[in-house]
Amino acid sequence: MLNIQLSEAKIFYDQNKQAQEVLISYDTFRRIETLLDQLRQDPDQSYFWSEEWQNRIRKGETDVQAGRTQRVTAGNVEKALESQG
Numbered sequence: 001m002l003n004i005q006l007s008e009a010k011i012f013y014d015q016n017k018q019a020q021e022v023l024i025s026y027d028t029f030r031r032i033e034t035l036l037d038q039l040r041q042d043p044d045q046s047y048f049w050s051e052e053w054q055n056r057i058r059k060g061e062t063d064v065q066a067g068r069t070q071r072v073t074a075g076n077v078e079k080a081l082e083s084q085g
Contacts, residue, residue: 004028 010023024032039046047053063069072080 004031 008024008028011019012021012023014020035049039049070080070083
């Protein structure tokens, strides 16, 4: 996953406080370039990198860290589905 923090970019604003330019390091540029290359190779997977999916991934990671998980096996799948309803 591409993990770039806003602190890695310098944003330049105009007099109306509208973002006009972004300055990033070469390392950050290379990470973005690598991601774009991966997407070009497998465009069917590009949805994963959409903001919607990335928000879902972050929410899921938060749930796991907070212990909001449930182990599901073939023997308890019905019970697990009932608890989600």
